[in-house]
Amino acid sequence: MKISMSVNGKPVSAEVETRTLLVTYIRDNLRLTGTHVGCDTGQCGACTIHMNGQAVKSCNILALQAEGADILTIEGLAKADGTLHPMQEAFREHHGLQCGFCTPGMVMSAVDLVNKHPNPSEETIRAELDGNLCRCTGYHNIVKAVKAASAKM
Amino acid sequence: MGDMNTIGVSVKRKEDYRFLTGAGNYTDDVTLPHQSYACFVRSPHAHAKIKGIKKDKALRAPGVLAIYTGEDWAAAKVGGLPCGWLITDVHGQPMKEPLHPCLAQGKANHVGDQIAVVIAETYNQARDAAELVEVDYAVLPAVVDVASALKQGAPQIHEAAPGNTCYVWALGDKGATDKAFASAAHVTKLEFINNRLVPNAIEPRAVNASYARHDESYTLYVANQNPHVERLLMTAFVLGLPEQKVRVIAPDVGGGFGSKIYLYAEDVVLTWASKRVNRPIKWTAERSESFVSDAHGRDHATTAELALDKDGKFLALRVHTKAAMGAYLSTFGSCVPTILYATLLAGQYTTPAIYAEVTAVFTNTVPVDAYRGAGRPEATYVVERLVETAAREMKIDPAEIRRRNFIKTFPYQTPVALQYDIGDYEATLAEAMKLADVAGFPARRAEAAKRGKKRGLGYSCYIEACGIAPSAVAGALGARAGLFEAGEIRVHPTGKVTVFTGSHSHGQGHETTFAQVVASRLGIPVDDVDVVHGDTGRVLFGMGTYGSRSLAVGGTAIVKALDKVVNKGKKIAAHLLEASDTDIEFKDGQFKVAGTDKAVPFGSVALTAYVPHNYPHDKLEPGLNEQAFYDPSNFTFPAGSHICEVEIDPDTGITRIVNFTAVDDFGNIVNPMIVEGQVHGGLTQGIGQALTEACVYDKESGQLLTGSYLDYCMPRADDVPSYKVGTKVTACTHNPLGVKGCGEAGAIGAPPALINAITDALGIREIEMPATPERVWRAANKKA
Ligand code: FES
Numbered sequence: 001m002k003i004s005m006s007v008n009g010k011p012v013s014a015e016v017e018t019r020t021l022l023v024t025y026i027r028d029n030l031r032l033t034g035t036h037v038g039c040d041t042g043q044c045g046a047c048t049i050h051m052n053g054q055a056v057k058s059c060n061i062l063a064l065q066a067e068g069a070d071i072l073t074i075e076g077l078a079k080a081d082g083t084l085h086p087m088q089e090a091f092r093e094h095h096g097l098q099c100g101f102c103t104p105g106m107v108m109s110a111v112d113l114v115n116k117h118p119n120p121s122e123e124t125i126r127a128e129l130d131g132n133l134c135r136c137t138g139y140h141n142i143v144k145a146v147k148a149a150s151a152k153m
Numbered sequence: 154m155g156d157m158n159t160i161g162v163s164v165k166r167k168e169d170y171r172f173l174t175g176a177g178n179y180t181d182d183v184t185l186p187h188q189s190y191a192c193f194v195r196s197p198h199a200h201a202k203i204k205g206i207k208k209d210k211a212l213r214a215p216g217v218l219a220i221y222t223g224e225d226w227a228a229a230k231v232g233g234l235p236c237g238w239l240i241t242d243v244h245g246q247p248m249k250e251p252l253h254p255c256l257a258q259g260k261a262n263h264v265g266d267q268i269a270v271v272i273a274e275t276y277n278q279a280r281d282a283a284e285l286v287e288v289d290y291a292v293l294p295a296v297v298d299v300a301s302a303l304k305q306g307a308p309q310i311h312e313a314a315p316g317n318t319c320y321v322w323a324l325g326d327k328g329a330t331d332k333a334f335a336s337a338a339h340v341t342k343l344e345f346i347n348n349r350l351v352p353n354a355i356e357p358r359a360v361n362a363s364y365a366r367h368d369e370s371y372t373l374y375v376a377n378q379n380p381h382v383e384r385l386l387m388t389a390f391v392l393g394l395p396e397q398k399v400r401v402i403a404p405d406v407g408g409g410f411g412s413k414i415y416l417y418a419e420d421v422v423l424t425w426a427s428k429r430v431n432r433p434i435k436w437t438a439e440r441s442e443s444f445v446s447d448a449h450g451r452d453h454a455t456t457a458e459l460a461l462d463k464d465g466k467f468l469a470l471r472v473h474t475k476a477a478m479g480a481y482l483s484t485f486g487s488c489v490p491t492i493l494y495a496t497l498l499a500g501q502y503t504t505p506a507i508y509a510e511v512t513a514v515f516t517n518t519v520p521v522d523a524y525r526g527a528g529r530p531e532a533t534y535v536v537e538r539l540v541e542t543a544a545r546e547m548k549i550d551p552a553e554i555r556r557r558n559f560i561k562t563f564p565y566q567t568p569v570a571l572q573y574d575i576g577d578y579e580a581t582l583a584e585a586m587k588l589a590d591v592a593g594f595p596a597r598r599a600e601a602a603k604r605g606k607k608r609g610l611g612y613s614c615y616i617e618a619c620g621i622a623p624s625a626v627a628g629a630l631g632a633r634a635g636l637f638e639a640g641e642i643r644v645h646p647t648g649k650v651t652v653f654t655g656s657h658s659h660g661q662g663h664e665t666t667f668a669q670v671v672a673s674r675l676g677i678p679v680d681d682v683d684v685v686h687g688d689t690g691r692v693l694f695g696m697g698t699y700g701s702r703s704l705a706v707g708g709t710a711i712v713k714a715l716d717k718v719v720n721k722g723k724k725i726a727a728h729l730l731e732a733s734d735t736d737i738e739f740k741d742g743q744f745k746v747a748g749t750d751k752a753v754p755f756g757s758v759a760l761t762a763y764v765p766h767n768y769p770h771d772k773l774e775p776g777l778n779e780q781a782f783y784d785p786s787n788f789t790f791p792a793g794s795h796i797c798e799v800e801i802d803p804d805t806g807i808t809r810i811v812n813f814t815a816v817d818d819f820g821n822i823v824n825p826m827i828v829e830g831q832v833h834g835g836l837t838q839g840i841g842q843a844l845t846e847a848c849v850y851d852k853e854s855g856q857l858l859t860g861s862y863l864d865y866c867m868p869r870a871d872d873v874p875s876y877k878v879g880t881k882v883t884a885c886t887h888n889p890l891g892v893k894g895c896g897e898a899g900a901i902g903a904p905p906a907l908i909n910a911i912t913d914a915l916g917i918r919e920i921e922m923p924a925t926p927e928r929v930w931r932a933a934n935k936k937a
């Protein structure tokens with residue numbers, strides 16, 4: 001089937017098998033490999049992207065379902081000149097990442113979290129991030145980073 | 154130039170920009186020209202005879218390039234997967250090493266065992282075809298826990314290992330220990346299950362193997378913690394390939410925690426098959442595959458006793474452990490419950506007599522190997538649960554009983570083989586108690602009680618042996634590999650530096666920490682130093698990263714290479730400055746004639762080395778590129794005190810960690826931010842073990858009941874608190890950086906601290922890990 005959407009501000013279209021997941025389309029067809037796959041049950045959040053301004057797990061959506069959508073992946077978050085988004089900057093500043101594998105999904109979730117809850121408490125941050133697994137950081141510095149970014153976004 | 158010294162500074166990580174912008178390059182991100190894909194057919198049974206495999210239907214499926222089974226493997230006369238550590242049993246006999254086939258040889262021994270591999274044009278085609286491979290199984294009775302596996306009449310997994318026993322091994326003086334018990338004023342005895350865990354790095358294992366006909370070489374991208382070891386084991390022990398024809402690249406790796414140390418069947422099968430199909434082949438584990446194919450951790454059943462005199466002085470410790478190996482011996486499975494476990498049973502204490510006996514047992518489960526801490530968490534759990542319980546039984550304050558028994562003079566020879574070089578356990582504990590406000594605990598407990606909640610406080614004073622180790626000692630203990638590290642400093646003509654290290658970073662931030670070490674020594678900016686790791690084609694050699702060894706061993710190799718760079722630089726500078734090289738000193742990036750203001754900067758010396766117009770050619774070669782190997786003279790011994798405070802709701806059984814304090818002595822610290830991050834991560838895995846994580850097999854069928862993130866409870870952001878961490882420093886005495894290692898401390902210290910807190914809150918003696926709400930609720934509501 002043919003699909004068309006906008007990814008990181010650019011129109012894209014392709015012929016895909018109907019069973020193609022959105023994450024597979026993003027990674028394999030578009031070669032945007034910043035979006036990761038960490039599980040097969042929709043539990044880890046490594047695949048989180050924004051679809052029409054909302055954080056979604058791209059492993060839980062067929063590429064077909066994103067027809068006409070506006071998709072933002074981690075590759076599209078920083079400014080074109082390479083300046084990091086305040087959330088990315090805060091993760092760097094507060095060591096909110098180690099191996100980096102959960103990071104793209106974590107950052108995309110965190111941006112959505114702050115969009116929905118400006119100035120969130122630690123409790124809100126922890127509750128809202130519970131769809132994203134990180135095995136490295138113990139979340140401590142991720143929470144710190146999100147809090148710091150919320151003041152700048 | 155003095156500000157180029159960044160040792161002890163929280164320099165922001167050099168690797169972060171690529172990870173934060175989606176530019177990381179993990180194995181699954183690598184797609185090669187003419188890429189093909191593999192899917193493994195895995196056993197759905199825990200124990201079954203394979204009566205036949207029909208692959209014709211699958212072979213006709215669209216896109217299929219090849220299908221290989223155990224028969225093809227046997228016909229090619231390639232070996233099984235080796236175990237890297239030989240344990241000699243109590244009778245002086247070698248451990249039993251049954252064949253660990255890459256593709257099953259007539260029998261499946263655990264759910265997930267590899268039966269066949271299907272290679273196709275796309276992953277979906279490989280997967281679809283794998284469904285069409287017909288395997289005819291005759292199901293056999295299975296055994297999944299160590300106690301049942303050792304029973305008379307239990308199903309036998311390997312002919313080569315009667316009674317499912319791999320070895321019975323012992324350490325320590327049995328006679329002295331038994332004698333001390335006979336005269337003890339008090340004995341505390343506990344039985345533990347150290348729960349089986351699944352490491353669960355968020356990046357699943359992945360492999361991309363290819364073969365180049367023009368020079369008959371192989372390239373293997375693999376999510377791995379030690380690419381040179383992977384190559385050595387695969388070429389020399391399994392495939393018999395020329396080592397120099399195989400390049401192993403472990404690019405960005407998304408966490409390891411031990412599980413990516415090992416040589417896995419998938420790595421070998423794809424490498425082997427890549428020549429046969431003459432295409433690059435990629436395989437990435439689905440998470441449900443990771444659960445049944447990544448080596449698991451822990452899984453001990455232990456009976457342990459502590460003998461004390463009337464004042465609470467420890468007299469002796471006696472430990473009997475049954476340790477699961479799983480269905481096969483994984484690469485280092487045999488050394489985890491022995492060399493990395495029993496040797497740590499002295500803990501931080503002067504216990505004069507210790508005896509440990511370990512029975513290693515085959516079960517119809519995924520192989521067990523090192524997982525963050527590896528043996529040391531199990532040892533610490535034994536010691537710290539016993540100590541806390543003994544204190545309560547003898548009505549001695551748990552901090553006080555520890556103080557009475559702490560080792561206070563160093564070096565200290567333990568009765569279980571290790572010699573601790575340095576530490577200050579009293580100071581570490583005191584600092585932790587201050588940070589945790591132990592003094593205010595009784596008031597907090599009383600306040601919680603008013604709200605109907607139960608508060609408890611638990612300690613854990615752990616020790617670990619890191620930076621493994623002297624190769625000679627390891628070799629005498631059965632290691633089949635060396636345990637040194639290699640490093641290379643390449644100074645470029647412009648004075649910029651590339652560091653090649655045999656250590657591997659999969660989250661630890663070596664690209665920053667190692668650059669800090671090098672930049673500080675050379676007096677140049679951190680940004681002028683790049684660190685290369687994880688590629689046998691670029692790095693001279695390496696033993697890789699595990700056991701918190703990177704900075705202590707890999708960092709020291711780099712320092713040794715740096716010394717050579719500086720020494721050669723002095724000779725070049727001496728020539729330029731027309732002085733004697735013994736008069737040259739190197740400081741803050743300047744080669745100086747001592748006592749004068751005649752100096753030449755590092756950059757000029759580098760340029761001269763490569764543009765040697767004015768150069769002492771009679772004495773020196775051009776160039777500035779030095780290598781070093783470093784084999785440590787001892788382990789390092791990080792130690793710390795962790796204090797956990799919990800509040801339990803007896804109505805729901807929910808345990809809230811209200812305060813977790815960790816004060817650790819890691820020796821000198823290069824980057825405090827990175828070290829703290831390591832502690833946070835380790836603590837969370839330790840809390841996971843104690844509170845949420847359990848790998849459960851069905852006793853009858855041998856099915857893995859916790860085979861996804863729906864059933865295996867990984868700690869999430871709202872399960873854990875923010876931590877209070879601090880450090881105490883006694884510098885390691887036997888490496889030039891004075892560092893000890895910090896990667897595993899949290900996972901080692903946390904479980905007993907947490908369980909000690911829960912048992913304190915509920916006034917009970919024991920609770921099994923993980924202390925789930927159900928278990929806690931049952932304990933809280935048990936009728937007396
Ligand atoms: S990959 Fe999408 S939730 Fe895990």
Ligand code: FES
Pocket residue numbers: 096097098099100101102103133134135136137355407408660
């Ligand atoms: S940084 Fe490794 S999983 Fe989060």
